[in-house]
Amino acid sequence: MALHLVYHPIYSELELPPQHRYPIHKYRMLYQHLDQELGLGLHPHLQLHQPHPISIDEVKQLHHPDYIDALFSNTLPAAKMRRIGFPWSPQLIERTLTSSGGTKLTVDLAYQHGIGIHLSGGYHHAHHDFGSGFCLINDLALAARHALTLKGIDKVMIxxxxxxxxxxxxxxxxxxxxxxxxxxxxxxxxxxxxxASDIDLALPRDTTTEEYLDAFASILPLALAQHQPDIVIYDAGVDIHQHDELGYFKVCIDGIYQRDHLVLSLCRNASIPVAAVVGGGYRSEHQHLVKLHAQLIYSALDVLTQR
Ligand SMILES: [Zn+2]
Structure with missing residues (x-):
């Protein structure tokens, strides 16, 4: 049973001003860390995939075509680019389309093999006709809509x-x-x-590892039982970590592993495929994020090999 990973070098290929908040190097660093620790390409339980950019037509079926045209031709008003938080560049557009293609490919791999992990993705602040918070187009929503085109997939849970x-x-x-x-x-x-999402679990600032896991574990099985999704798209953001610079929780690294393991093992026991993305995580030293994001891959390997 192999774990299918999706990655493209373009994820870290973006020129940003010094001191920019976005941890652009973490994707390459995570890939290199996994390669060093696990030997990507040699590991008996890992298989690597490189995505293609998602088509602009597909993006325009979800987002307002005028927004996408303005975004891609660099004619968005300056205030709208500021809300996104990136300086415009052709690289930014190519990277964005490739990352959305990656989350879509991860859904296909999860559908075929049970678990897929995208070493990017989670651009959940992208709205119908504007972007915000480092998110231009919403890969999660695009991938969820794509999942519904697959045979036997009638319900998706993000x-x-x-x-x-x-x-x-x-x-x-x-x-x-x-x-x-x-x-x-x-x-x-x-x-x-x-x-409002269909289900919102809002936790207070300073939530600890134990409080976080207790709250999540008390709701997740009920949510899965009530809605019985045919596939799950999971955003495993690590900005819940106690040292994250844009988060206010006090969750430790083992708590991240436990959370990821909970999602993956519950879904596996219920035969629900999971397409996971690494999501947010903000530290000025990008290297500090690598071990946090790696918990998702470690927990997936443990679930697949039943540890
Ligand atoms: Zn975040």
Whole structure:
């Protein structure tokens, strides 16, 4: 039983001003860390895949075509680019489309093999006609809609455990009863306005590892039993970590492993495929994020080999 990983070098290929908040190097560092620790390409339980960019037509079926045209031609008003938080460049557009293609490919791999992991993704603050918080287009919503085109997939659940609320996903999919949005987040954190997901678990600042796991574990099995999704898209953001610079929880690294293991093992026991993305995680030393994001891969390997 192999674990299928999706990665593209373009994820870290973006020129940003010095001191920019976005941890652009973490994707390459995570890939290199996994290669050093596990030997990608040689590991008996790992298989690597490289995605293609998602088609612009597909993006325009979800987002407003005028927004996408302006975004891709660099004619968005400056205020709208500021809300996204990146300087415009052709690299940014190519990277964004490739990352969305990666989350879509991860859904296909999960559908075929049980678990797929994308070493990028989780752009949940992208809305119908504007982007925000480093998110241009919503890969989670695009991948969920793609999943519904697969034979036997009639219901999708997006479990978003990034510390920030999945506001873009919630509004984009509000009228899609076949896609259940489930956000676990900090109640006093970005975004200020938190439109309702189908399920929202809002936890206070300073939530500890034990409190986090207790709250999540008391809701997740019920949510899965009630909605019985045919596939889960899981945002495993590590900005719940106690030292994250944009999060306010006090969750330790083992808590991240336990959370990821809980999602993956519950879904595996219920024969629900999981397409996971690494999601958010913010430290000025990008290297500090690598071990946190690696917990997702370690927990997936343990679930696959039943440890
Ligand atoms: Zn986040």
């Amino acid at each position: 479990i978003d455990c990034d510390v920030h609320h999945g506001d873009g996903t919630a509004t984009l999919l509000a009228d899609n009863p076949e896609i259940i949005t489930f956000s676990v987040h900090c109640d006093k954190n970005f975004p200020a306005r938190k439109p």
